Amino acid sequence: MIAETDPTTKATAVSIQKVNKWYGSLHVLRDVDLDVAAGERVVICGPSGSGKSTLIRCINNLEEHQQGKIVVDGIQVDHNIAHLDAIRREVGMVFQSFNLFPHLTVLENCTLAPMLVRGVARPDAEAQARAYLERVRIPDQANKFPGQLSGGQQQRVAIARALCMKPKIMLFDEPTSALDPEMVKEVLDTMVSLAKDGMTMICVTHEMGFAREVADRVVFMDHGQIVESGSPHSVFGQPRTDRLKLFLGQVLREH
Amino acid sequence: MTALVEHIVNPTLIEARERPELIGGGFFAWAREKLFYSWLSSLTTLVLLAAMAKVGISLFQWAFLDAVWSVPAGPQGPITDSCRALGSGACWAVIREKYRFILFGTYPFEQHWRPAIVIALFVGLFVVSAMKRFWRIELAALWGLMLLLIGLLMWGGIFGLTFVSQANWGGLALTLIIATIGVAIAFPLSVLVALGRRSDLPFIKWLCVAYVEVIRGVPLITLLFMASVMFPLLMPEGVNLDKLVRAQIAIILFFAAYLAEVVRGGLQALPKGQYEAAYVLGLSYWQTSRRIVLPQALRTVIPPLVNNFIGFFKDTSLVLIIGLYDLLHSAQVAVAEPAWQGFGVETYIFAGLIYFAFCFAMSRYSQWLEFGLNMLRHR
Ligand SMILES: Nc1ncnc2c1ncn2[C@@H]1O[C@H](COP(=O)(O)OP(=O)(O)O)[C@@H](O)[C@H]1O
Numbered sequence: 207m208i209a210e211t212d213p214t215t216k217a218t219a220v221s222i223q224k225v226n227k228w229y230g231s232l233h234v235l236r237d238v239d240l241d242v243a244a245g246e247r248v249v250i251c252g253p254s255g256s257g258k259s260t261l262i263r264c265i266n267n268l269e270e271h272q273q274g275k276i277v278v279d280g281i282q283v284d285h286n287i288a289h290l291d292a293i294r295r296e297v298g299m300v301f302q303s304f305n306l307f308p309h310l311t312v313l314e315n316c317t318l319a320p321m322l323v324r325g326v327a328r329p330d331a332e333a334q335a336r337a338y339l340e341r342v343r344i345p346d347q348a349n350k351f352p353g354q355l356s357g358g359q360q361q362r363v364a365i366a367r368a369l370c371m372k373p374k375i376m377l378f379d380e381p382t383s384a385l386d387p388e389m390v391k392e393v394l395d396t397m398v399s400l401a402k403d404g405m406t407m408i409c410v411t412h413e414m415g416f417a418r419e420v421a422d423r424v425v426f427m428d429h430g431q432i433v434e435s436g437s438p439h440s441v442f443g444q445p446r447t448d449r450l451k452l453f454l455g456q457v458l459r460e461h
Numbered sequence: 462m463t464a465l466v467e468h469i470v471n472p473t474l475i476e477a478r479e480r481p482e483l484i485g486g487g488f489f490a491w492a493r494e495k496l497f498y499s500w501l502s503s504l505t506t507l508v509l510l511a512a513m514a515k516v517g518i519s520l521f522q523w524a525f526l527d528a529v530w531s532v533p534a535g536p537q538g539p540i541t542d543s544c545r546a547l548g549s550g551a552c553w554a555v556i557r558e559k560y561r562f563i564l565f566g567t568y569p570f571e572q573h574w575r576p577a578i579v580i581a582l583f584v585g586l587f588v589v590s591a592m593k594r595f596w597r598i599e600l601a602a603l604w605g606l607m608l609l610l611i612g613l614l615m616w617g618g619i620f621g622l623t624f625v626s627q628a629n630w631g632g633l634a635l636t637l638i639i640a641t642i643g644v645a646i647a648f649p650l651s652v653l654v655a656l657g658r659r660s661d662l663p664f665i666k667w668l669c670v671a672y673v674e675v676i677r678g679v680p681l682i683t684l685l686f687m688a689s690v691m692f693p694l695l696m697p698e699g700v701n702l703d704k705l706v707r708a709q710i711a712i713i714l715f716f717a718a719y720l721a722e723v724v725r726g727g728l729q730a731l732p733k734g735q736y737e738a739a740y741v742l743g744l745s746y747w748q749t750s751r752r753i754v755l756p757q758a759l760r761t762v763i764p765p766l767v768n769n770f771i772g773f774f775k776d777t778s779l780v781l782i783i784g785l786y787d788l789l790h791s792a793q794v795a796v797a798e799p800a801w802q803g804f805g806v807e808t809y810i811f812a813g814l815i816y817f818a819f820c821f822a823m824s825r826y827s828q829w830l831e832f833g834l835n836m837l838r839h840r
């Protein structure tokens with residue numbers, strides 16, 4: 207069982223205040239407020255197109271927000287290059303489509319950024335990469351190319367690659383949505399073990415089992431707004447809005 | 462079930478199964494199927510065969526049976542009467558007499574070993590560069606070293622080599638120099654331009670767009686003319702760039718504009734996720750370009766790149782219009798002497814065969830590469 211974390215006593219890892227974003231005239235984030243404490247695990251769910259990806263991509267500036275304020279580990283997300291570089295170093299991200307570098311081996315995928323960005327010497331970077339590959343339970347694939355691995359293995363490499371940068375915060379954008387059903391579990395297990403080590407995690411996912419097991423908080427988004435938020439038990443067990451009820455009905459039908 | 466799948470995957474199997482005579486029938490079955498399947502097709506085949514035989518025999522007769530392979534030397538140079546006799550074929554004697562001029566131009570005769578080594582060095586450099594196992598950063602260093610060595614051999618002036626001005630460079634050696642230096646400088650330049658075209662900085666972006674569009678909208682001949690006529694007018698008094706250097710600059714600018722578009726195609730084919738993954742890992746723009754973007758983008762455009770190189774190799778022959786003695790121009794000038802006048806066909810064939818050898822090698826190489834890369838992708 208995961209130890210309870212109390213957001214009030216911990217430092218704030220991510221603070222999102224009154225954030226608005228538009229794509230042209232499309233209003234994709236509306237007055238979003240969200241504080242995530244260090245060590246907290248937040249699961250974001252909501253229907254497709256509700257702005258979940260956009261929200262977490264604003265945290266590491268893959269997308270730019272137009273109004274409001276985002277502070278990550280005490281650093282504001284703005285146009286200052288030094289700020290953005292610092293944030294990129296502290297925030298790891300795992301994508302739905304893995305985005306491994308196909309021309310590099312698994313090991314090279316994991317050592318490239320630590321060597322180039324953090325200046326780690328090659329032997330140290332390789333030792334560290336092997337340790338993380340061990341953690342995601344694919345140590346024997348280090349010299350293969352991503353194309354030779356299954357989807358589940360690739361996603362676990364992607365997690366290891368992000369961890370090699372020793373981030374303080376990890377973002378996951380539907381990490382299991384592109385996987386065949388039989389591979390979902392191996393990736394979720396990796397994420398659960400990460401959560402148990404106290405990593406600050408913000409996960410966009412519809413895996414309710416995962417949310418129940420590790421999430422301190424579940425946030426439900428719809429039409430660019432945070433509609434409900436609370437413990438997994440209350441959000442999944444006692445939905446207050448019709449939108450959430452409808453969504454839960456659909457998700458449950460699918461699974 | 463498996464049979465059905467086979468049918469879908471391989472339509473020729475269906476054909477073979479329904480028409481058993483296609484299998485194992487050998488040449489005659491194939492010929493009957495493809496060449497003589499109706500009286501019209503039979504007639505066409507026969508007429509074309511007869512025409513090909515006629516042309517082939519005449520050509521063979523001209524090139525070999527009636528050819529004159531050597532002519533006697535006279536007091537005022539070679540006596541070419543036998544070549545001019547009625548019914549004589551190709552006058553290959555002109556090649557025997559002039560091949561050194563065609564290969565090396567007006568380079569001093571007793572120093573011909575120097576451009577000969579240069580040609581060998583170029584060929585060696587191409588072969589090494591074509592091998593995937595040498596595709597490392599050291600290869601760039603090797604190119605730098607080789608070009609230095611080639612310059613040293615051609616110019617001389619040190620190590621006891623007599624100095625030879627570039628006004629005397631010519632022939633195949635000059636063609637290889639112009640083409641290779643052109644590509645060697647244009648290629649890196651084109652990568653920068655292609656990256657610049659996708660830059661977020663508007664000034665750089667529009668500069669690159671303007672450069673590519675302007676150069677691509679102008680024939681190479683015009684560029685060469687401008688380089689030879691306009692360039693000197695634009696330069697300050699007293700500064701006089703050599704004709705070869707000016708032509709080389711025009712050619713580099715021309716090649717780079719075309720290559721930039723090829724490279725840009727490769728950049729566009731790269732999924733956005735690759736940039737995003739590099740970005741969130743903290744890589745800088747140049748780190749991303751060098752380690753993530755270019756290795757993948759360039760790999761996908763190798764076949765069109767090589768195709769462009771083939772075109773460029775032949776395009777260099779246009780330098781003859783500003784009076785440089787490249788391979789083609791040398792072949793033309795070789796028969797300017799009264800004794801040899803009228804034997805341009807032979808020298809053009811000789812030059813043509815040399816162009817063909819290089820271009821065919823590049824073309825085969827590109828096909829082989831494409832095949833290899835596809836295998837890699839389907840692994
Ligand atoms: N680059 C973009 N340009 C224009 N519209 C976009 C872009 N990315 C996302 N959108 C739109 O923004 C909305 C939110 O998208 P997204 O954050 O990806 O939703 P989710 O991740 O919840 O499915 C959608 O309506 C989507 O069509």
Ligand SMILES: [Mg+2]
Pocket residue numbers: 258259260379380
């Ligand atoms: Mg999404």
